[in-house]
Amino acid sequence: MGAGRPPVRRASKLVALACIAAVTIAAAVEAVRWSRAEHAAERPAVPGPAVPHAVTISEVSRTIIPMPAGVPSAHASALATLRGGNLLSFWWAGSRESGPDVKVYASRWSNGAWSNNWVVASRESLGAAIGYGVRRIGNPVAWTAPDGTVHLYVVATGLGGWAASRIVQLQSRDDGKTFAVRRVLPMSPLFNTSTLVRTSPVPLADGGWWLPVYFEIGNKYPMLMSFNANGEPRRIARIGTGTSSLQPAIVPVSSTEVRAWMRDAGEDQRVQQAVSRDGGNSWEDLEPSRLANQSTSLAALRLSSGVFLMLYNHVAAGGSDRSVLSLALSTDARSWRPLADIASGKPGDEFSYPTMHQVGDELHITYTHQRRAIAHHLLHISQAKDPL
Template sequence: MPGLMQGRGKALLLSIAILITAGAAAVEAWRWSHPTMHRATPAVSVGGQAVDVELKELSRSLIPMPPDTPSAHASTLATLPGEHMLAFWWAGSRESGPNVKVYASRWSGSSWSAAWEVASRDSLARELGFGVRRIGNPVAWTDHRGTIHLYVVATGLGGWAASRIVHLSSTSEGARFAVRRVLPLSPMFNTSALVRTSPVGLTDGGWWLPAYFEMGIKYPMMISFDPEGEPKWFARIGESDSTLQPTIAAISASEVRAWMRDASDDKRVQQALSRDGGENWEDLPALDLPNDNTSLATVRLASGKFLMLHNHVVAGGSSRSILRLSSSSDAHTWEHVVDIAKGSAGDEFSYPTLQQVGDELHVTYTHQRQAIAHHRFRIHSSASP
């Protein structure tokens, strides 16, 4: 009898624990699905007719790699005062390798600095208080105070589908970073949340961070942060269960467009539209641009013109052997501008990032999985004298 009572007591405690966990998950899901606390509009140039631009290439180079890192991938850019920038990427012996770390390099206006270490499995584990098995994609953003926010994909157990997003910040222009939190995105122990593409700034100093889920199914998301860097709400982008790595641009103060990597048999750039500032989304027909499960990047220039970097596919080539720059005035019809990189089948020029700094356009991407390439262009608009 005492054993029976003891067994019932354990079962009751287990049931209570499950109910508490489920209740907390339900409250968290409700909080995130009711975006009422932070409703700012995009801080990009919107409205009016987009002005045509011409791009003149000024330079191209490879960002200096740290020693003993034969593999490099997934770059991101953050602006600094004086039209300087920071680039972040991961590098190590191979993807998911135990020695993979996030590195940074500073652009001074004419050259890149030597790379320095920003985060590793060990450094994240020390600050988080639990083991980190692998680290991956970084995404960076500079807020209105000059604080750099760095979002890094990290896993404890399992593959990338078990990832979490670690939010770090730096008030020393990237010299030192401290962990702020693991983003609370999923009731399933915050797993299967990843980042890849650049945020979009808001009028009040906040920003939208594109993200995605990929445990079993795949779908894109958008997370809204307030000016203090606090996450306030997130929304699923569309209803597709085979798209990921969204890249976002504002069409107007309320209309937002997202373009996605396609993991389906359609193999085209997928897109979705929000008419209420990112709260609700509807899927749109795919663009007439090939996408064989590869990441892409977009930016809206100060002139209003949209640019997209994406992998083009041709007969005899492969999914990442051509990196193409296309432009659009309406975010609907896209025209070929130039092939940033072009190789043979099996070559890789992938995971691009775009950043406008003054009258220059900066492009970074993975070069053959061995380094991060950087191209710099002068932007000349037809409205310029």
């Protein structure tokens, strides 16, 4: 028996090497398929030329979105605009982050108020739909397609922590009342793990959209995945070459220039930046912004007037927490000036992970409030006649 074991072991090693080679070849073929996707028709949807005017933003109301009873922790809100101007808000809530009882909840904004919440996804529902166990679920991100379908992207893990996560795409054809799993996104041909979502998608001129994503295992870097108008993925691109930034907020400046701002996973505690000059096909890293940002997710938005807004956790001198959520304005997506503090508190308070949506002359902001709830601010946008 002993004499017969080495050949068996050698055969097993050969089989393993053959499997690795096959996976490597498949990965290379898949990478080529993604890289050869047709980029020419894929351009960000940018409003017509506009001269940025002086913007005044005034608060109309602030409230806490109705939370599930008896659930002590909530985080990572997302917004989607429905046809007709109503909104859906999504977030996760449970006993704690990564807790087995965490679920994704939703609420609807209509006639100036938020509805009671309902459950959209859980470990059990996702596991049953995709055919294997889900250990934990996390950040949701949503997008409404031109046909009214609401696409929801949810982070889900099997074994391991967030670095072993996958992104599950769900969809709803009844304005968010019910969702069905469509697929696990093919983010990587090798194991397809370690990708997450956090920030808002970006519309494309052909009715598709970009989904900002990021890789997080050891090195951290931002990416985007593009979808056609039917919600089918068509390509994936890395944003820059850095290895210490994540959670990209992507905003088109023109049909060719696109800016991305990222959370800093290093020691700088500043907003990281990248730019594309060919409509999102290729990206180059920029020097960090002068904006100091506590290591946390930020939000960025181009208003219909042409000005840019950014929400971030301002780091005061010696500060090291998320107790101040600041709004800044830019006319060129390069230099920023403080506009207002949306929320502030004492050291140890948390107002974080913001999301912004414009609907007409309304600006809707949601964010994590003390890790216990999701806050909503409704702001009115007005413009002076004199340009900035």
